[in-house]
Amino acid sequence: RLKTTFEARAEKSSNAMSAKILRLIASKQTTLCVAADVSNADKVLELANAVGPYICIFKTHVDALSDFSKKFAQELQQLAKVHNFLIMEDRKFGDIGHTASLQYGAGCFQIADWADLVTVHAIPGPGIIDGLINCLENSKSQLKDRACFIVAEMSSKDTLATGSYQSAAIKLAESREDFVAGIVSQSASGISLPGLVQLTPGVRTSSSQNGKDKNGTSGSGGDGLGQQYNSPDHVVLERGADVAVVGRGITEADNPSDAAKLYRDLLWKAYEQRVAV
Numbered sequence: 001r002l003k004t005t006f007e008a009r010a011e012k013s014s015n016a017m018s019a020k021i022l023r024l025i026a027s028k029q030t031t032l033c034v035a036a037d038v039s040n041a042d043k044v045l046e047l048a049n050a051v052g053p054y055i056c057i058f059k060t061h062v063d064a065l066s067d068f069s070k071k072f073a074q075e076l077q078q079l080a081k082v083h084n085f086l087i088m089e090d091r092k093f094g095d096i097g098h099t100a101s102l103q104y105g106a107g108c109f110q111i112a113d114w115a116d117l118v119t120v121h122a123i124p125g126p127g128i129i130d131g132l133i134n135c136l137e138n139s140k141s142q143l144k145d146r147a148c149f150i151v152a153e154m155s156s157k158d159t160l161a162t163g164s165y166q167s168a169a170i171k172l173a174e175s176r177e178d179f180v181a182g183i184v185s186q187s188a189s190g191i192s193l194p195g196l197v198q199l200t201p202g203v204r205t206s207s208s209q210n211g212k213d214k215n216g217t218s219g220s221g222g223d224g225l226g227q228q229y230n231s232p233d234h235v236v237l238e239r240g241a242d243v244a245v246v247g248r249g250i251t252e253a254d255n256p257s258d259a260a261k262l263y264r265d266l267l268w269k270a271y272e273q274r275v276a277v
C-alpha cells in the first residue's frame with residue numbers, strides 16, 4: 001500500500017471522497033494539510049488564501065472562532081474552489097449517533113453544509129457513522145460529496161488511543177468505506193485498504209520551532225502541552241503518512257505562504273522517495 005502511487009490507490013478505492021482526495025493529491029502534487037488554528041474568521045480566510053495553492057486539505061476548528069458565520073463558511077468554500085482544496089472540519093465527533101447527527105447538521109455551525117470532510121472518534125462504535133449518514137439523508141448535501149476520517153491514534157503524549165483501541169478503530173474504518181475516507185493516525189500499522197488515506201498530525205521541522213520545547217524523541221519536539229512533533233521526512237517515510245497536517249509550523253511563520261510551499265516540497269520529495277522502486 002505504501003509503495004503504491006496515489007493514482008493507483010485512487011483506482012482501488014471504494015469510497016468516492018477518498019478517490020477524490022487521492023486524485024487531487026496526485027494532480028496538485030501536494031500532501032499538505034494546513035491546520036487553521038487561529039481565532040477569527042478573517043484570519044482563517046487570509047490563511048486559506050495564502051496557503052491554498054500548496055495544500056490538498058484545509059483543516060478548521062470552527063468552534064474556536066469568535067465570529068463564525070454562514071458568510072464565512074461560504075467564503076471559505078469559494079476559496080476552496082479557486083485554489084482546489086478540500087475543507088475538513090476537525091470536529092472529532094465522539095457521541096452517540098443521534099447526538100452526532102444533530103451536531104453535524106444543526107446548531108450554529110451546520111457543518112454538513114460546508115465541510116467536505118469531518119473527523120470522528122471511534123469510541124462510540126459504528127453508530128456514530130450511521131448518525132452522520134442519517135444527517136446527510138435529511139440535508140441538502142449529498143452522501144457522495146461527504147466523508148469522515150476516524151481518529152485511531154493521536155499525536156499527543158501518553159495518548160490512551162493505543163493497542164487494541166487503535167486496532168479496533170482501524171477495523172471500524174475498514175468496515176465502513178461507505179462513509180470513511182481515511183484514518184487519523186501516527187503509523188500505518190494495521191491499515192490495509194489501499195483507498196484509505198492516512199492523515200498524520202504533529203508535523204513540524206525543528207528549524208520552525210523558535211526554541212520551544214524540543215524534547216521529542218524521534219523528530220522535532222513538542223509544544224509544552226503534550227503535542228509531539230515529527231519531521232516531514234519521518235512521518236512520510238517511517239510512519240506512512242499520506243497527508244501530513246501542519247498547524248503552527250505554518251501559522252506562526254513570518255510568511256505562511258512560503259512556509260506552506262516549503263512543507264509541500266519536503267513532503268512531496270519524501271513521498272516520491274517512498275514510492276520509488
Ligand code: UP6
Binds near residue numbers: 155
Ligand atoms: N490534531 C493533532 N493530533 C491528533 C489529532 N489532531 O495535533 O492526534 C490536530 C490538532 C491541531 C493540529 O487539533 O488542529 O492537528 C496540529 O496543530 P499543530 O501543528 O499546530 O500542533
